Amino acid sequence: MKIIGQTWQFENKPVIIGTGTIVGPEEGEGPLAEDFDYIYDNIEINEKTWEKAERKLLEDASRKAAEKAGIKEDQLQFFVGGDLMNQIISSSFAARQLGVPYLGVFGACSTSMESLAVASMIVDSGSAKYVMAGTASHNCTVEKQFRYPTEYGSQKPPYAQYTITGAGCSVVSSEGDGPRVTYATIGKVVDLGIKDPFNMGAAMAPAAADTITKHFKDTGRQAKDYDLIVTGDLASVGLPIAKDLLKQNDVIMDGTVFADCGLMIYDLEKQKYVNAGGSGCGCSAVVTYGHILNRMRKGELNKVLVVATGALLSPLSYQQGESIPCIAHAVAIETGGSN
Amino acid sequence: MSGSNNQKPKSDISTMSSAEYQAIAKKHEPPRAVFKNCIRAFLVGGLICLIGQCIQRFFMTVFDMSTKEASNPTVAVLIIISVILTSFGVYDKIAQWAGAGSAVPVTGFANSMCSAALEHRAEGLVLGVGASMFKLAGSVIVFGTVAAFIIGIIYAVLGIGGR
Numbered sequence: 147m148k149i150i151g152q153t154w155q156f157e158n159k160p161v162i163i164g165t166g167t168i169v170g171p172e173e174g175e176g177p178l179a180e181d182f183d184y185i186y187d188n189i190e191i192n193e194k195t196w197e198k199a200e201r202k203l204l205e206d207a208s209r210k211a212a213e214k215a216g217i218k219e220d221q222l223q224f225f226v227g228g229d230l231m232n233q234i235i236s237s238s239f240a241a242r243q244l245g246v247p248y249l250g251v252f253g254a255c256s257t258s259m260e261s262l263a264v265a266s267m268i269v270d271s272g273s274a275k276y277v278m279a280g281t282a283s284h285n286c287t288v289e290k291q292f293r294y295p296t297e298y299g300s301q302k303p304p305y306a307q308y309t310i311t312g313a314g315c316s317v318v319s320s321e322g323d324g325p326r327v328t329y330a331t332i333g334k335v336v337d338l339g340i341k342d343p344f345n346m347g348a349a350m351a352p353a354a355a356d357t358i359t360k361h362f363k364d365t366g367r368q369a370k371d372y373d374l375i376v377t378g379d380l381a382s383v384g385l386p387i388a389k390d391l392l393k394q395n396d397v398i399m400d401g402t403v404f405a406d407c408g409l410m411i412y413d414l415e416k417q418k419y420v421n422a423g424g425s426g427c428g429c430s431a432v433v434t435y436g437h438i439l440n441r442m443r444k445g446e447l448n449k450v451l452v453v454a455t456g457a458l459l460s461p462l463s464y465q466q467g468e469s470i471p472c473i474a475h476a477v478a479i480e481t482g483g484s485n
Numbered sequence: 486m487s488g489s490n491n492q493k494p495k496s497d498i499s500t501m502s503s504a505e506y507q508a509i510a511k512k513h514e515p516p517r518a519v520f521k522n523c524i525r526a527f528l529v530g531g532l533i534c535l536i537g538q539c540i541q542r543f544f545m546t547v548f549d550m551s552t553k554e555a556s557n558p559t560v561a562v563l564i565i566i567s568v569i570l571t572s573f574g575v576y577d578k579i580a581q582w583a584g585a586g587s588a589v590p591v592t593g594f595a596n597s598m599c600s601a602a603l604e605h606r607a608e609g610l611v612l613g614v615g616a617s618m619f620k621l622a623g624s625v626i627v628f629g630t631v632a633a634f635i636i637g638i639i640y641a642v643l644g645i646g647g648r
Contacts, residue, residue: 194607195607196607197607290604294600294621295600295601295603295604295605295620295621296577296600296603296604297571297572297574297576297577297596297599297600297603297604298577298580298596298597298600298601298604298621299571299576299577299579299580299581299587299588299593299596299600300577300580300588301522301580301581301583301584301585301588302581303517304515304516304517304518305514305515336498338498338501338503338506338507338510339503339504339506339507340506340507340510345510345514348510348513348514351510352498352501352506355498356498356499359497359498382515383513383514383515386513387509387510387513390509390513391498391509394497394498395497395498396497419581422515469503
């Protein structure tokens with residue numbers, strides 16, 4: 147592995163040999179429904195508590211990813227996971243069920259790419275053959291922990307985002323067929339003083355723009371080298387801000403499709419309750435491991451840069467008037483080439 | 486604004502001040518529909534009060550109660566309606582449309598207690614329901630009491646009101 151600035155270049159190009167994506171009913175009504183492995187028809191995910199529901203999603207996704215990778219769960223050498231719950235209970239409890247060595251990570255909604263980057267690094271360095279990366283979020287666990295009780299009647303502003311219910315896992319391996327992880331750019335914490343916890347897109351946009359800028363600088367690549375660059379999740383407010391900031395940074399985003407997972411997972415016209423779009427750990431995970439990798443396997447996309455963004459706040463920190471520190475991790479996924 | 490006098494270097498993210506950024510972010514922030522929200526709050530809040538008035542009239546005519554006697558059962562009925570709507574997952578949807586209209590009347594107070602009780606049932610009756618029920622309603626009670634105390638003092642000092 148080469149280290150260039152903030153970027154890891156994976157010389158052995160770890161392969162994503164299997165993915166599992168499980169979502170809730172609202173995501174099943176969205177435009178990407180066909181890309182998911184399983185859609186629950188109830189928001190409770192047949193469980194008694196929201197927390198158990200989130201864990202169930204992650205357990206299901208991990209099982210599905212192993213199955214599609216064609217390996218048994220006990221062949222996994224590491225599970226790298228995280229989520230939004232206090233003390234990342236969903237991942238840790240899912241790891242208990244999985245019974246493999248576990249590294250818990252936290253990057254809020256950037257956890258999807260943080261875990262994939264760490265998993266790829268473990269594989270690339272030859273430290274393991276099969277590593278699973280995964281994360282999950284549930285709309286109601288997040289509402290309960292960060293905002294108000296789910297049934298509490300308060301009006302959300304139009305720039306609020308809607309935490310998705312879903313889990314995404316991938317199995318990264320040193321050999322096999324599938325899209326390959328070539329680079330990972332690890333972001334720095336950026337905080338430009340946004341304090342409104344509903345305004346996540348605006349809070350996270352600078353982190354995304356910063357990581358994208360660093361990624362191009364470190365790798366010498368340009369936007370046009372990618373078929374698709376997706377952030378996850380800046381939604382309808384944050385994405386235009388990120389575009390503005392990149393322009394200010396003299397980063398030319400022409401020649402690529404610059405999109406956002408939070409805008410892809412829901413039909414914003416029909417699903418009005420999502421306001422500005424989706425968010426949550428699960429969002430970029432299910433969109434990447436479901437929709438984007440499916441398109442890559444079909445040959446519709448060859449080079450994709452996924453920039454997952456996380457708001458590193460806690461309910462305590464914003465109640466105490468602190469601004470929202472944010473982070474973004476970028477992972478480049480490419481088709482072709484073999485070991 | 487940070488006052489740099491000579492040619493300022495082009496501001497990228499690493500050098501951008503928080504004030505500069507917030508100006509950019511503000512530009513992209515969709516405005517809250519204040520006027521529309523006021524109208525909706527007026528209509529829904531008014532409607533809830535109208536329903537309350539009807540219930541009160543009902544108690545006054547059917548059970549021959551005085552205005553004062555009818556007020557307690559009226560509030561109780563409104564609370565029950567709110568709790569039922571909360572439990573069926575409807576109240577929060579009304580609130581997204583109505584804003585303050587469904588938050589300010591007594592039904593909003595009932596919703597805040599009922600939603601918290603439902604949400605924290607998973608943590609048990611004592612530490613969950615009991616301890617968390619007033620999580621949102623608590624501040625209403627605290628500041629309601631404080632406000633009543635201050636108003637009471639003003640009345641006592643000025644010698645107005647009373648019996």
